[in-house]
Amino acid sequence: MNIVKLTEKVYYVGAVDWNLRDFHGYTTPRGVTYNxxxxxxxxxxxxxxxxxxxxxELLERISQIIDPGKxxxxxxxxxxxxxxxxxxxxxxxxxxxxxxxxEHGRTGIIKHYQQNYDFQVVKEGDVLDLGRNKLRFIPVPMLHWPDSMISYLTEDQLLFSNDAFGQHISTTKRFDDENDLSELIYEAEKYYANILQPFGKLVIKAVDKLKELPVKIIAPSHGVVWRSHIPAIVAKYQDWGAGKTVGKVVIAYDSMWGSTERMAxxxxxxxxxxxATGKLYKMSVAERSEVVRDMLEAGGVLIGSPTLNNGxxxxxxxxxxxxxxxxxxxKIGAxxxxxxxGGGAQKAMEEMLGSSGIAMQPGLALKWVPDADEMEKCFNFGYEFAQKVLDRI
Structure with missing residues (x-):
């Protein structure tokens, strides 16, 4: 098997799943890795x-290096x-x-696999002596499960970052500098938007913790290993965790007989x-997780639907x-x-978007097919909404 070294004594022994296309509701057209x-x-x-x-495959990769029994x-x-x-x-x-x-991990492993292994529960600051290297443990609860932690190899300055800094992408090249950086950032943004976005405040705290550590390599649980563009991906996480937005408006809609599409x-x-930069998605044909990736840095979101059964x-x-x-x-939204x-869709959408945390603005509802004056009204609505987005930057 192809043996991949991160450092002199650290090896990649994971697996690449080239064929997976759905990761619990998140589309993965490039497959995934289990690192x-x-x-x-x-x-x-x-x-x-x-x-x-x-x-x-994992055991075979380990066996190329050392007997798994050791x-x-x-x-x-x-x-x-x-x-x-x-x-x-x-x-x-x-x-x-x-x-x-x-401790949360111990409880979860027992429940998942009904096995009581020789567990050693670790806490913040605990250190495992491996010989030349020491492994330091940093719990990061709710990034993105209560049990989550990251591990830091002291001498090699190598961070095993768990789900942080990950991407869902299959490649035969294991390191960031062997791949197209723009593709990696795109997939890292999609990963963050669909998995870690609810935990932005905790992301900022975790990144602040990492600033105290010298890090030469970041080895996440999914995707490639970062060794050449660490400042770039850390800066992205700081921006995403802080909710930093740009002058972009994402318009996501669906339409029944075409009127809502004309409005959009x-x-x-x-x-x-x-x-402003505008992005348009018709949700009957668009991939939801791709749309959410585009929304991550957008300052404004417009959601459109005709009324069906009062909703x-x-x-x-x-x-x-x-x-x-x-x-x-x-973000602001409408x-x-x-x-x-009879209407109903607009109220339902406003309630759902408002409950998500988006600051809702007055919306726009039209009856039947929009005429020329109403089309102008739609143009002006989009213009004024974008101005509000740009004013907030």
Missing amino acids: SYLIVDEKVCLIDTVKAPFAQ IDYVITNHIEPDHSSALPAVMARAPQAKVLLT RQLLDGVASAG MLPTMGALTTYLKGLRPTS AFGAYGW
Whole structure:
């Protein structure tokens, strides 16, 4: 097998899932990776495992370097099955190994796998002596589960960052400087927007903690390893965690007979005329997780739907429900759409968007098919909304 070294004694032993296209509702057109790392020092330490179907590949990669039976420690930074479900297979080969994790992690592993391994619960500041290197543990609860922690290898200045700084991208090249940086940042932004966005304040605290550590390599649980563009990805996390926005308006809509679509396109024209960047998505054909990625740095969000059964179309209901869970910050929003004999969609959208944390502005609703005057009204609405976005930057 191809042996990949991060440092002289740290190896990549994870797996690449080229075929996965859905990661619990998040589309992954480039596939995913399940990253696991092996430290061979006076003591042998495995950082996380992989998803269960790739357990044999993990063990084969370890076997190219050392007998898996010689593993002394398994660090479980996060118990979610994409990180931990190969743990039973690893422990079957290394039954004497200690499993180091947080208290929440211990409870979760027992519940997931009904096994009571030789657990060692670690806390903030605890250190594991491996010989030449020491491993320091930094719990980061709710980034993005209560059990989450990151681990820091002191001599190599290597940060095993768990889900932070990750991307869902399959590649045969394991390092950032071997890949297209723009693609990596795009996928890192999508990853953050769909997974870590609700925890922005905690992200800032975690990044502040990391400023105290000299870091030469960041090894996340998904995607490539950062070694050449660490300042760039850390700066992005600071901006995203702080809710920093740019002069961009995302218009997401669906349409029944075309009236709401005509409104959306006219709104977009007004946004562009004001000097803001506009993005337009029809949710019956757009990928929701891609739209959310575009919304991450957008200062404004316009959501449109005609009225169906006194409410919004199901595609828009799915989007607004998703946004409510992600709790985007530092954005203004408004709802728009056409209706027939009775409305209801606009109110429903405003309630959902407002509950997500978006600062709602008065919206725009039109009856039946917009005429020339109403189309001009849509243009002016888009223009004025974009001006508000630009004024907030």
